[in-house]
Amino acid sequence: xxxxxxxxxxxxxxxxxxxxxxxxxxxxxxxxxxxxxxxxxxxxxxxxxxxxxxxxxxxxxxxxxxxxxxxxxxxxxxxxxxxxxxxxxxxxxxxxxxxxxxxxxxxxxxxxxxxxxxxxxxxxxxx
Numbered sequence: 001x002x003x004x005x006x007x008x009x010x011x012x013x014x015x016x017x018x019x020x021x022x023x024x025x026x027x028x029x030x031x032x033x034x035x036x037x038x039x040x041x042x043x044x045x046x047x048x049x050x051x052x053x054x055x056x057x058x059x060x061x062x063x064x065x066x067x068x069x070x071x072x073x074x075x076x077x078x079x080x081x082x083x084x085x086x087x088x089x090x091x092x093x094x095x096x097x098x099x100x101x102x103x104x105x106x107x108x109x110x111x112x113x114x115x116x117x118x119x120x121x122x123x124x125x126x127x
Contacts, residue, residue, distance in 0.1 A: 031058070039063060040070045 031039075035056075042052050043063060053060045 029057070031056070036066045037070070040067050043067055 049060050053063050
């Protein structure tokens with residue numbers, strides 16, 4: 001059977017051509033994120049998983065996986081909070097502290113080289 005004949009053939013003809021008594025599975029098609037979301041929402045609203053899977057031509061396992069991913073992403077989004085002005089200010093302060101600490105360490109290293117590697121000399125008190 002040619003590709004064109006196979007495309008125009010009915011389910012029983014394709015199954016017969018495959019040398020099998022059972023009907024051939026329909027070809028899997030890619031589903032958009034929106035279609036998957038709608039399918040998951042239908043299941044969450046109470047529609048039967050098997051009915052939705054048959055209607056869309058996907059396996060119940062695929063639908064269950066989509067539902068699990070959908071719920072996990074929803075749970076993760078509830079854990080995070082949007083960044084506010086305090087967070088931005090705190091991040092800027094931490095960056096400034098890091099810059100100052102690095103500059104301090106570089107100055108200490110430079111002073112150490114100038115002193116010949118020994119600690120700064122102690123001053124004698126004048127009496």
